[in-house]
């Protein structure tokens with residue numbers, strides 16, 4: 001074969017044209033990634049400074065409302081924005097348009113300040129698909145390490161109860177974090193109940209219904225250790241008295257509020273609203289709790305003793321609640337799409353507001369608080385639509401007007417990026433990969449710092 005006869009074929013015009021188009025796509029994408037880095041910086045600052053706290057449940061809920069992201073994407077933006085706060089190298093690579101948002105999003109799921117550097121290399125070398133696979137493999141290792149850790153903790157749970165020579169019982173143990181949290185919560189509740197009893201109730205006449213303990217009320221206030229011991233005695237006595245049954249989740253943390261009828265109708269009226277444990281709550285809070293609750297009307301004699309207890313009724317009967325759920329399908333507050341909530345009386349029932357569909361609106365717990373306690377207002381328009389206002393009277397629109405965009409947004413973006421000293425071309429975000437096969441097992445072995453510890457420790 002005669003090499004000199006080989007002809008060099010010029011690239012056809014339409015291929016050249018398509019390559020130019022491809023470069024244009026790569027360049028603009030890198031510019032957009034650089035702009036996304038700035039967007040994430042702003043979101044991180046807005047989130048940290050609580051800018052969403054004016055009626056929204058979270059920064060993601062605010063983004064969904066204000067810039068129209070779907071809830072999943074909004075949560076992801078906030079997560080990535082927060083993560084980048086402690087991952088400066090990845091943040092910088094995104095800001096320079098070298099790593100795409102997709103790659104950064106995947107890498108921030110596993111990166112820590114210690115592993116950031118090597119993961120950045122993964123991001124530079126591989127395609128988005130490689131990065132995704134490596135991150136998945138990395139998480140598998142993390143999960144194995146976590147599972148071993150939790151198995152180890154679970155196995156080490158123990159409780160020793162033994163008797164001292166003077167007859168006292170000594171307790172020593174290790175509980176799993178969840179069980180320990182419940183214990184601490186119960187001890188706290190027990191201490192509060194005993195404290196309340198010490199203050200309110202003469203020791204010789206405990207009211208019916210309260211579990212009795214053989215508590216000796218001394219004049220000296222008990223130490224924390226003594227209070228804990230008394231609380232534990234109260235807890236076990238209560239448990240044995242009521243049968244050991246944690247109950248349905250909804251019943252476990254029931255709150256009972258005692259409120260005078262006139263306070264429900266008018267927050268400024270004199271009267272009481274107190275929780276069962278004796279904590280005073282604001283009139284607005286008791287109005288919210290009463291808005292959608294089980295209600296028991298009690299009559300008191302002038303000395304405050306209960307003389308008559310009516311039947312327990314729901315403020316909103318179950319059939320009406322189902323109709324409300326069917327109509328509203330979740331919280332109606334602008335931007336909130338929580339699929340469940342509480343029935344809010346637009347005009348409170350204590351003020352003569354009827355319990356009818358037209359006087360009810362479904363609100364999540366967070367937004368129910370916003371309208372009762374934070375000064376947000378809601379009214380129903382003659383056409384049936386709801387209108388929400390901020391505490392300052394400004395209307396909260398269901399969908400905010402879009403921001404104004406310059407006539408040539410792409411040129412403006414480029415100009416801004418160049419003004420920030422960024423030099424982006426069609427090669428800026430190109431991975432170093434040349435088509436070789438990814439050996440995932442080898443890659444994770446080399447990259448993940450905990451793989452060695454798994455190899456050394458015997459499997460459990």
Ligand SMILES: [Zn+2]
Pocket residue numbers: 287288291292343344345368372
């Ligand atoms: Zn309400």
Ligand SMILES: [Zn+2]
Pocket residue numbers: 331332333336337338363364365366367
């Ligand atoms: Zn809501």
